[in-house]
Amino acid sequence: MPPSCCGYLSQYTHHHLIAFLLTFFSYVLLHASRKTFSNVKVSISAQWTPSVLNESLSPGETWRDNHLFEDEKQATLFLGALDSIFLFSYAVGLYLSGVIGDRVNLRYVLCFGLCGSAAVEFVFGTLTEWLHIYNIYLYCGLWVLNGLLQSAVWPCVVAVMGNWFGKTGRGFVFGLWSACASVGNILGAFLASSVLKYGYEYAFLVTSVVQFAGGVVVFFGLLTSPKEVGLCLESELGPVETDTDSHQPLMSDEEDEVEVEVYARRHHSIQQPDEPLAEPPQAIGFCQAFCLPGVLPYSLAYACLKLVNYSFFFWLPFYLSNNYGWKEAEADRLSVWYDVGGIIGGTVQGLISDFMGKRAPVLATSLALAMGALVGYSRSPNDQVINAALLAATGFFIGGPSNMISSAISADLGRQDALRGSQEALATVTGIVDGTGSMGAAGGQYLVSLIESKLGWMCVFYFFIVMTGGSIVFITPLLFKEVRAMWRDRQALRRQL
């Protein structure tokens, strides 16, 4: 597709498409293997425990030789603890790997994260089963390692996407793209269910091999930036910068300076296309990135939001079968609607925010509606159709903003104008936002189980509502700032007319 300056999609070449697909599927595969783990939990806990019948069965090697845990309840608790361990190490890893990603070639970091985590999952799920090594410390250690390795992926894919897709279409493209987590959930559920009958170790084997293959493909196929094929300068990077003519930059209100700077850089780049190689230390420091405008509020807002989002990811099937008495397969199938809502929500809201040129108002509106949706969902009648509809609505209003913050807004923040000098902040900023979010999510898993056991499900939903409210509170300063800027714009426009 020859690049042309008009049209929404015509600026994109096949390189854009491949970069989109490769980063998309990298995260799909990663999330698929994550989902596999939650879907094989029943089989794993069966493998770890002796059979619970009042008469123990013979032969013992078939029925009661494995005593990692005495009963399935303890195994379930341990699996829950593994989830928390994973999320914490993932959160810590995100802070680190973003920083690394901005300093080392993104392609290497991404490939390393994919292949390394695939190898760890293989050891965790397949090798220990083949060798019959059942040891909780080994499992914990491997899962910590897995969290660290997996954390390398998200900042890298967002950074690559941020490199390829400019601010104009970013909301929409990123909204579409951030469906990757949900698509990964669906793929993971499919893969796990289709090979689970051969044994849970094969579910791990298949997802880890597929993930490893993904890493190999990424290594050979991914262009981390348009600059690698010499595309960026005039026509390709164009949309990123020419955007500033028509819209205000999303993260800044100092319009005039930007243009000057952009032109200055364009010329600069033409003369020195290998500029980043010449100046690698330009990557941003961790604390510096934390202090960028918008990073802290969005991180905290995302912590609240990801808590709610991941609680749905981890607890929804359990809640459905627990509260309504629906079968596990039905509950699994139903919980897909939350993902569907999230996919649509992310895309639509991204699109709206593109047209508005502002993200915070869209987010705030959606989050306010999410609080309503949560109230509605917590009072859902025992009817699968109504429940699915409410679930999709909740996914739309919670998953949508969540996807938007973790991808489009992270990219905005990492590419904001305060950074002109040093471009390599994308992965670091993404890591900070998502890392803080994962911290919230990790703590949330514990809190949800605590609240549920002490106070019941209704209080869990109140907790979700409070958390959603909390994320609104955190983006309020940005909301005011953006609304004021919009107001000023409109008045300026009116004066011109």
Place this chain on the structure above:
Amino acid sequence: MHFSWKHRPTTSPQTPPPPPPPLALRWRRRHHSLPTKSTAVTVGGDYRGGGGSSTVHPLVSVCELCSGTVLNGTEVGQLCSSSAGRIDGRCCLKNDNTSDPERIIGLDLSNCSLTHIGDLQGASTALMVDLSLNPIVNVSDTAFQGFIELNHLILPQDIVCPGGNTSWGKVEVKQGKRLCEGQKSMCNQTGQLSVNCPENSLCAPYGPGFFECSCADNYHGYKCLREGEFPALQVFGPLGASTVVISVLLWVTQRRKAKAL
């Protein structure tokens, strides 16, 4: 179709963490009338060589428990001569096919001054076991576990047939001996609780008064959770091929002309 990474000791001393279940939880339905304590093993022992007993070949250890050989006049001797077996110590050995190793078909431990019967696992293929004329006070609960083919068991008079009378077709007391004949399967006994094996497994006899749940056709592994064999080639062949193809394709279209940044 068992899954055999670990050889399981039949008695509990070697199974580490779980305390031996209380008698009521045992899968045995009926008990011997005599108190059982598997620690007082004087016969047999762990055939894997653990548990303190010396490592001996299972056949030898059971057959050499007692001096002398199987005498022609005894029941085991008759069985052995009628089925053309070979006498070795207190055992009668036979191989069905020339390729198979010899197995014990009869075990004659009569008049051996045995007081405790612990584990006779080396002889689990026996058709006939003679323990008569011994001052036995104690027979381990699991002594005859796995004796699927045992059809003639001769005990001192005051010892109850293992698994109780219902596990045997005929029980008679003759000349100070108790004869237990015709082992009954635990699986399809009428008038008894049906034996409930878990999903994917079927009940199979496993010695007098015992049953085992072995995996049903096509199921295998721990708790019979696994079905069929993983089609590794059908999965990984196409996957590998497509990985190579896509990698090459993308390399050619994307990265071939890429400049290092």
